[in-house]
Each structure stands twice: as structure tokens, then as C-alpha cells.
Amino acid sequence: MTMVAGALLVTALLAALSPAQPAAAHYFALIKMDDSVVDFGSDEDNQDHHLFWNHFMHFQMYDQYAARTDLSAVERCQGCWTNSTDVVWFATGDIPSLNADEVCRATSGGKCNRARVRFNQALTRQIPGDGGFFLACHEVGHALGFEHLADGCMHNPVNPYAPPQGGNLSSHMIDHINAQY
Numbered sequence: 741m742t743m744v745a746g747a748l749l750v751t752a753l754l755a756a757l758s759p760a761q762p763a764a765a766h767y768f769a770l771i772k773m774d775d776s777v778v779d780f781g782s783d784e785d786n787q788d789h790h791l792f793w794n795h796f797m798h799f800q801m802y803d804q805y806a807a808r809t810d811l812s813a814v815e816r817c818q819g820c821w822t823n824s825t826d827v828v829w830f831a832t833g834d835i836p837s838l839n840a841d842e843v844c845r846a847t848s849g850g851k852c853n854r855a856r857v858r859f860n861q862a863l864t865r866q867i868p869g870d871g872g873f874f875l876a877c878h879e880v881g882h883a884l885g886f887e888h889l890a891d892g893c894m895h896n897p898v899n900p901y902a903p904p905q906g907g908n909l910s911s912h913m914i915d916h917i918n919a920q921y
Contacts, residue, residue: 751799772844772885773826774853776921778805780827780880789831790818795860796876797829804877804909805884817921827883829857839864839900840875842882855883871900874907876907882916 748827755860780801784790798815806813821828823846835841840859844852864875877893888896892910893903 772852772855772883773921774848776810777814778826779814779816779821779824780829781821781825782818782830783828784818784830786790786831789861790795792865792873793829793831793876796872797880799873800876800880805880805917808909809914809921810875811917811921823854825854827855827880829859829879831861833857833860834858835860835863837840837863838869839898840879840880857883867900870907871903872904874898874903877901877908881913885920886916887911890912919921 778801782790782797783792784793788856801813801815805811816822816825835858838860840857842855842857844854845856847851856857859875859879864872867875874893875898877894878898881892881894886894888894888898889910889912890896891904891906892913893907894910894913895904895907901903
């Protein structure tokens, strides 16, 4: 065996023993959506709360998630969501000490694929504009399956009053979404 062939064999063996992690392997938790079309809708019955938060949700779903990834976003009218709607959101005063949260509301095949997002109306009503976009992007990120990251809108700790620079989708998040959906 020549020296060049031996070096190539060693390089190939090392590459096979320590493969690079694909984008979908890191910081991605439970896969939550069943396809690349993510429909979302408001279950908010207070028109003032709906108008305030829908602005942030609409922007993040269309101008961030749909425009920058392989996902498609479909908005359902206020109160028109169904049991197959991927993300249902509303504002409430019933989340002590949290700005917002996301939980699974339905499972299929052992995977959570329907999310509920709540915004704490009492804590977050006065946040600056960028903070509302950051918070909506963050909670939708959880709905898609992201854990907390060091960059983009999945940054932790979540502080909508002082959102991090680049508090939207990071290239890391976009790679994960496109690899998974």
C-alpha cells in the first residue's frame, strides 16, 4: 500500500467513526408539526388582545418562518381554528411570572404535533415592539420543537423587554427547520 493510499484509508476511517452531526440533530427536541404547512389561529375572544398579539404572530409566521424557511404559513381567522390547527394562541392573565408559554395540546404517533401558545397579557402588554416579535418567534419556535439556543429568538433567558440582537430566526434555526420539514 502506498503512503497516499494509506493516508486516504485512515482519513476515510476517521470520517466514518466520527460523522458530522446533521442540522436536525442539535438543539431540536420533539418534532411537533406533521408537515411543512403550519397553520395557526387565535382563540382570543378579547378583540383588543387579539389585535395587539395577532400583529406579532402574523409577522413572525409569514415574514420569518414562511419567508425564510421551507415552511408555509396559513392563518385561520379569529376563533376559526380546528383540532388539526398546528398552533393556537391567545392572551391571558393566568400565567404567573411567565411572559408566555407553549404546551402540547395533541399527540399523534407518539409525537406532539399540535401546540397551544399563551401570552401573559398583564406582564407583556407594555413591552417594546421588538420584544413582541421576539416573544412570538420564541414560542412558535418551541411549537416547532426547538429547545433554548444561544442565538436568534430561541435565546435564553427570554427577556422581551431587552431582546437580543438578531432576535429572529438564526441561520442555525433555519437549517434545523429546513432539514426537518
